[in-house]
Amino acid sequence: MAIxxxxxxxxxxxxxxxxxxxxxxxxxxxxxxxxxxTILISPRRWGKTSLVKKVIGEIDRxxxxxxxxxxxxCKSEYEFYHAFASAIIKQTSSRLEEWVETAKxxxxxxxxxxxxxxxxxxxxxxxxxxxPKEDTGADILQLPERLxxxxxxxxxxxxxxxxxxxxxxxxxxxxxxxxxxWQHQQNVTYCMFGSKKHLMENIFxxxxxxxxxxxxxxxxxxxxxxxxxxxxxxxxxxxxxxxxERQASTICEVTENLSSYVQHLAWVVWYKADKVVTDNxxxxxxxxxxxxxxxxxxREVEQLSERQLNFLRTLADGxxxxxxxxxxxxxxxxxxxxxxxxxxxxxxxxDLIDVDGQRISFNDSLFKQWLKRQTYYD
Ligand SMILES: Nc1ncnc2c1ncn2[C@@H]1O[C@H](COP(=O)(O)OP(=O)(O)O)[C@@H](O)[C@H]1O
Ligand SMILES: [Mg+2]
Numbered sequence: 088m089a090i091x092x093x094x095x096x097x098x099x100x101x102x103x104x105x106x107x108x109x110x111x112x113x114x115x116x117x118x119x120x121x122x123x124x125t126i127l128i129s130p131r132r133w134g135k136t137s138l139v140k141k142v143i144g145e146i147d148r149x150x151x152x153x154x155x156x157x158x159x160x161c162k163s164e165y166e167f168y169h170a171f172a173s174a175i176i177k178q179t180s181s182r183l184e185e186w187v188e189t190a191k192x193x194x195x196x197x198x199x200x201x202x203x204x205x206x207x208x209x210x211x212x213x214x215x216x217x218x219p220k221e222d223t224g225a226d227i228l229q230l231p232e233r234l235x236x237x238x239x240x241x242x243x244x245x246x247x248x249x250x251x252x253x254x255x256x257x258x259x260x261x262x263x264x265x266x267x268x269w270q271h272q273q274n275v276t277y278c279m280f281g282s283k284k285h286l287m288e289n290i291f292x293x294x295x296x297x298x299x300x301x302x303x304x305x306x307x308x309x310x311x312x313x314x315x316x317x318x319x320x321x322x323x324x325x326x327x328x329x330x331x332e333r334q335a336s337t338i339c340e341v342t343e344n345l346s347s348y349v350q351h352l353a354w355v356v357w358y359k360a361d362k363v364v365t366d367n368x369x370x371x372x373x374x375x376x377x378x379x380x381x382x383x384x385x386r387e388v389e390q391l392s393e394r395q396l397n398f399l400r401t402l403a404d405g406x407x408x409x410x411x412x413x414x415x416x417x418x419x420x421x422x423x424x425x426x427x428x429x430x431x432x433x434x435x436x437x438d439l440i441d442v443d444g445q446r447i448s449f450n451d452s453l454f455k456q457w458l459k460r461q462t463y464y465d
Contacts, residue, residue, distance in 0.1 A: 093322040094354040096347045100137040101144070104350075107314040108138055111307060115142045119243045119276055120151060124302030127280035128287045130441060130450050132347035133307055135280045139245050151241050154178040154231070159248040164261050165217060167252065168227045172199075173213045175230050179238065183207055193233050197223045228268040235274035242275045250281035253290060259297070262290065266297040277302065283438050309344040312336055319353050323364070328357065330364040341373055343452035352376055377457050384457045387439075397421055398430045399439065402449045403458040410447070 095104040118125045119142065127135050143153040156174040161167045172194065176186050190199040190213065197215040204210030217223060231242045255261055269277060279302075281287050291298050319335040338356065342348035355372040356364060388396060401410065401419040409415060410431075411424035421427050431447070434440045441448050449455040 091326075092354070093326045093357055094350045096350040096354065099140050100134065100346070100350070101140060105137060105141055106318040107310045108134065108141075111138055111305065112142055112145075114303075114305065115139070115278070116145065118303055119143070119153075119278060120146060120148065122241070122276050124277045125279075125305060126287070126291045126298075126302050127278065127305045127307060128284055128291075129282065129307035130284060131282040131438070132345060133309060134346045135282070135307055136247055137346075138307065139247070139278060139280060143243060143245060146243070150239075151243060152179055152235075152238075153243045153245065155245045155247070157247040158251050161251055162254070164224065164255050164257075167255070167261075168217075168224055169213070169215075172215075172227045172230060175234065175242075175244070176213065177211070179234055179240075179242070181208075183211075186211070189234065193230055194226060196226055224264060225268055228265065229272075231275045232272040235272075240274070243278065244275055245278040246280070248281050249279040250283045250286040250290070253283075253286045262297045266301065270301075284441055285435050310346055310349075312339040312344060315339045315344065315349055319349075322353070323357065326357070328360060328362055328364065330356065330360075334364055334366065334369050337369055341452070341456060343455075345452045348376075348453055373456075377453060377460070380453055380457065384454050387454065388458075390437075392430075392433075394420075394422060394426060394430050395434055398427070398434060399449065399455075400458055400462050402440065402447060403455045403462065407447055408445045 100106075115125060115127070115138065117123075127139065129135055140155070143155065146153060154175050155178065156170055158167060158170055161170055172190075176189050180186060180189065187201060190201070194215065197217065199213055199215045202212050202214070204212075215223075231244055235242045252258055252261060252265075269275070279291075290296060291301065291304060293299060316332050316335045316339070319338060320330055320332060323330045334356075335353075338349060338352050342352055352372060355375055356369055359372055359375070360368040391399070397420050398410070401415065401421065404419075406415060406419075410421065410427045416422065416424065416427070421430070431440070431442065435442060439450055439454075441450055
């Protein structure tokens with residue numbers, strides 16, 4: 088008998104593991120099947136990859152071909168082209184001969200070469216001769232449009248972890264190049280998504296940047312408690328255990344509805360509990376999860392300055408705005424309001440906090456819980 092885990096974390100939630108997001112899915116589906124470029128933004132582990140995979144998995148049309156590219160590993164323009172070309176060639180056909188033919192006919196200027204591993208259908212790599220002086224990049228950026236025309240199809244190209252391009256050398260120039268090629272394509276729709284909200288906003292929501300108004304900007308929200316509770320309860324029930332609605336909402340509360348932590352904590356509660364979940368099971372599961380993550384949190388703390396740490400402690404203590412107030416600065420030893428600004432910037436860059444107007448939030452809800460337990464104020 089196959090044993091199924093009732094919860095999933097650490098990889099995209101698909102099928103029965105996926106919950107809610109009906110409106111987001113509808114909007115994204117409509118966009119991607121009607122040629123509207125879309126940008127999807129949220130902090131890490133809220134559910135962007137899961138949502139995009141679900142939506143492209145449900146596009147059931149012979150005239151639309153989705154391509155999924157994760158650029159997390161790409162550290163340069165060159166690596167981007169490489170990942171881009173490989174994914175497009177591979178995912179637009181399931182025939183090996185066609186890959187080779189496509190590469191040869193569309194990438195003539197860069198002499199593409201294939202090397203195949205033991206399982207050639209899943210295991211191939213593409214290499215090409217690269218001369219940054221001649222603009223070989225444009226050839227690669229044109230590839231989806233040319234392929235779409237030849238195959239009389241429409242491509243939906245999804246670029247995960249797109250914020251990575253902000254770190255490339257001369258990123259702005261690269262962004263200009265992408266935009267200038269992509270904006271003329273008639274048969275390709277782009278879906279770009281990523282975390283590090285400040286970086287994504289910097290690329291897409293700044294009037295002076297090439298990608299300003301490139302497409303529909305979607306900000307993903309957290310899945311609300313009303314959606315999580317029935318999901319958690321039914322997962323327990325289907326697997327022969329039971330949890331109360333109150334206990335399920337405690338799971339949401341502690342994790343502040345951060346999707347991957349909700350699923351992770353639910354899993355720990357599930358395996359610890361007998362048939363019926365007790366409050367003590369929930370309490371112990373929280374302790375366990377914090378303990379499991381302790382090394383990461385400690386490592387994070389080691390890399391913070393004292394003021395940065397004090398700022399995070401302020402947030403963990405429940406303060407969300409007014410950091411420049413005298414009594415806050417004194418109580419949490421934040422030094423000065425100029426210092427507060429500098430610290431905010433640094434923490435934003437480390438992706439530890441998010442700023443929404445006047446409101447500042449701690450991105451990692453469990454790190455926050457853990458810090459809270461380490462800190463006492465009189
Ligand atoms: N719609 C969803 N329903 C249930 N769980 C989800 C959903 N979206 C995300 N999750 C949970 O969050 C985790 C991270 O999701 P992911 O899509 O990888 O986030 P992101 O791409 O924003 O970093 C998943 O492994 C899963 O545990
Ligand atoms: Mg993701």
